[in-house]
Amino acid sequence: MKKNLSPFALAAVTALALAASGTASAQSAGTWFAKGGVNNIAPHVKSGDLSAPSIPGTKIDVKSATSAIFTLGYMLTDEVSFEFYAGLPYKHEVVGDGSIKGVGKLGTIKQVSPTLFAQYRFMEASATFRPYLGLGLTYAYFYGGEGSGTLTSLTNPGGSPTKLSASSAFGVSPQLGATLTLGERWFLDASVIKTFIKNKNTLSTGQTIDTKLDPVSSNLSIGYRF
Amino acid sequence: MKYVRSWGLLAATALLLAACGGGGDGDQSPRVKYTAVVSFGDSLSDIGTYGTATLKAVTGGGKYTVNASDSKNWTELIAAAAGVTVPCPAQTGLESSGPLAAFAEAKTDHAGCYGYAQGGARVTNPVGPGNKALIGLGDTSGYVGQLTDPVLNQINRHLATTATGAFSGTELVTMLAGGNDVFINLATFAATVGAGGDATVAGGAAVTAMGTAGAELAGYIKALIIAKGAKHVVVVTLPDVSQTPFGYSQPASVQGLINTMATTFNSQLTSGLAGTSGVLIVDAYTQGRLQTASPVQYGVTNNTVPACDLTKTAFASSLVCSAATLITGDVSHYAFADSVHPTPYAYRLLAQYVTDQMLKAGWL
Numbered sequence: 001m002k003k004n005l006s007p008f009a010l011a012a013v014t015a016l017a018l019a020a021s022g023t024a025s026a027q028s029a030g031t032w033f034a035k036g037g038v039n040n041i042a043p044h045v046k047s048g049d050l051s052a053p054s055i056p057g058t059k060i061d062v063k064s065a066t067s068a069i070f071t072l073g074y075m076l077t078d079e080v081s082f083e084f085y086a087g088l089p090y091k092h093e094v095v096g097d098g099s100i101k102g103v104g105k106l107g108t109i110k111q112v113s114p115t116l117f118a119q120y121r122f123m124e125a126s127a128t129f130r131p132y133l134g135l136g137l138t139y140a141y142f143y144g145g146e147g148s149g150t151l152t153s154l155t156n157p158g159g160s161p162t163k164l165s166a167s168s169a170f171g172v173s174p175q176l177g178a179t180l181t182l183g184e185r186w187f188l189d190a191s192v193i194k195t196f197i198k199n200k201n202t203l204s205t206g207q208t209i210d211t212k213l214d215p216v217s218s219n220l221s222i223g224y225r226f
Numbered sequence: 227m228k229y230v231r232s233w234g235l236l237a238a239t240a241l242l243l244a245a246c247g248g249g250g251d252g253d254q255s256p257r258v259k260y261t262a263v264v265s266f267g268d269s270l271s272d273i274g275t276y277g278t279a280t281l282k283a284v285t286g287g288g289k290y291t292v293n294a295s296d297s298k299n300w301t302e303l304i305a306a307a308a309g310v311t312v313p314c315p316a317q318t319g320l321e322s323s324g325p326l327a328a329f330a331e332a333k334t335d336h337a338g339c340y341g342y343a344q345g346g347a348r349v350t351n352p353v354g355p356g357n358k359a360l361i362g363l364g365d366t367s368g369y370v371g372q373l374t375d376p377v378l379n380q381i382n383r384h385l386a387t388t389a390t391g392a393f394s395g396t397e398l399v400t401m402l403a404g405g406n407d408v409f410i411n412l413a414t415f416a417a418t419v420g421a422g423g424d425a426t427v428a429g430g431a432a433v434t435a436m437g438t439a440g441a442e443l444a445g446y447i448k449a450l451i452i453a454k455g456a457k458h459v460v461v462v463t464l465p466d467v468s469q470t471p472f473g474y475s476q477p478a479s480v481q482g483l484i485n486t487m488a489t490t491f492n493s494q495l496t497s498g499l500a501g502t503s504g505v506l507i508v509d510a511y512t513q514g515r516l517q518t519a520s521p522v523q524y525g526v527t528n529n530t531v532p533a534c535d536l537t538k539t540a541f542a543s544s545l546v547c548s549a550a551t552l553i554t555g556d557v558s559h560y561a562f563a564d565s566v567h568p569t570p571y572a573y574r575l576l577a578q579y580v581t582d583q584m585l586k587a588g589w590l
Binding site: 052053054055056096100102103104107108146147148149150151152153154155156157158159161163 | 250251252253254255256257298302303304305306307516520522523524525526574575577578579580581582584585586590
């Protein structure tokens with residue numbers, strides 16, 4: 001989880017770079033556009049310690065997950081756009097870290113994280129290749145937490161299954177991306193998004209653990225201008 | 227029209243978002259499939275050897291903790307985590323006499339029960355604390371009449387119950403012993419010093435005896451458990467007996483001696499088992515000291531005072547302690563039930579550490 005760029009991001013960038021240039025098309029003020037693609041979310045977790053009673057330094061890590069994304073955007077001017085990201089749920093594996101590193105999978109948690117971006121696009125509206133910067137507001141909604149025998153054994157050995165839940169939270173998401181025009185209406189888009197987000201995980205034993213998730217999202221989409 | 231299409235897409239997305247499932251317990255089964263938990267050792271693992279009908283009826287006791295219907299010691303919690311049936315004592319009975327004669331019950335073996343651990347059991351010597359043989363030596367704890375069948379015999383009894391005289395390899399074996407070797411050797415030390423003997427010499431003899439017991443235990447585990455086919459043997463080191471209410475009641479010099487006795491036993495035990503495949507050593511000594519040093523981290527509210535009021539119990543042991551004989555106040559997160567035995571809460575903490583180590587080893 002310490003990699004700065006996921007393999008997925010590299011693939012996305014490579015795909016963009018390798019793609020053949022298409023005919024120029026307007027990405028100008030008043031244009032609506034939509035995208036569909038895949039997004040990988042790789043949390044870069046800084047975990048707090050599980051509250052008492054626990055082995056000191058009991059931490060967690062959250063594994064990356066990939067899912068489909070859909071976006072809808074609008075060009076306010078030739079340079080400034082708004083874009084809303086939504087998509088299918090992600091299912092992340094939660095594993096032991098810190099003093100419990102090596103115990104394996106503690107459970108899974110699902111999330112959706114719709115994000116509204118304001119973006120600034122460089123180059124001419126008609127340019128084939130347009131990099132852009134964005135800043136978004138993300139709402140990460142966590143649900144469907146599922147425990148495991150491992151989690152139960154660590155927190156309530158021999159007892160009833162320990163359940164797992166995570167609080168939902170808002171986060172700020174800077175974005176770096178680029179579009180490559182493929183034709184009059186179609187385009188490729190890739191972006192990397194860093195989201196700064198903190199939340200609290202709660203167990204049915206009453207214990208809690210705070211985490212800074214700070215994921216890097218890497219996505220590749222195909223888009224259509226209306 | 228184009229706006230309608232794009233909003234349609236957004237609506238479809240919203241629907242997809244809404245199609246979310248709920249959470250659940252997840253897969254609770256352990257990674258290793260065990261058929262039984264076979265536990266050897268002393269009172270810390272005893273799940274009811276001395277819970278005779280009269281003792282239970284009169285005192286509500288039976289195990290070395292704060293007894294209640296849901297009070298479990300660590301071996302029972304591990305058995306539940308390992309997904310095996312509730313363990314039962316392999317042998318029951320009590321040879322009580324004198325003022326405690328009413329608790330007596332004939333010794334009986336129970337087929338299909340693998341809880342061999344007995345209160346008072348030592349590693350090799352058949353006479354441990356509470357054994358009736360101590361009465362003749364002036365030790366009134368002997369009136370309790372604990373069977374104290376030592377670990378060596380416990381293992382041999384188990385091997386004798388199987389058709390092949392061996393383990394099947396699918397058992398989870400637990401081992402925790404040495405505490406009663408501390409108590410008996412310490413009593414010998416005290417008697418020697420009390421009779422005018424040299425404390426240094428007597429202390430050295432006690433430490434040497436503990437080293438011998440630790441080495442013997444390692445030998446039994448290798449020759450009678452691992453060599454007989456067991457593949458998962460959890461060996462828990464002896465906790466620091468000096469960090470108990472019993473230990474705290476001793477002078478500092480004796481506390482130091484007790485600590486050395488425990489560390490010597492553990493070092494002989496662990497070095498004797500070094501590199502033995504199928505053995506997982508769980509360092510309860512170090513973990514216990516961590517818990518003593520940071521009780522809050524472990525949710526412990528008191529680690530010096532016993533939860534049981536031993537002036538109210540039938541005799542001075544948590545074996546006969548229940549809700550009726552507790553000190554006043556909330557003792558639910560006390561560490562000790564009596565002068566040496568854990569409360570159900572402290573057993574849970576021990577079980578939690580054992581499961582942590584087992585999970586890391588891929589054993590659970």
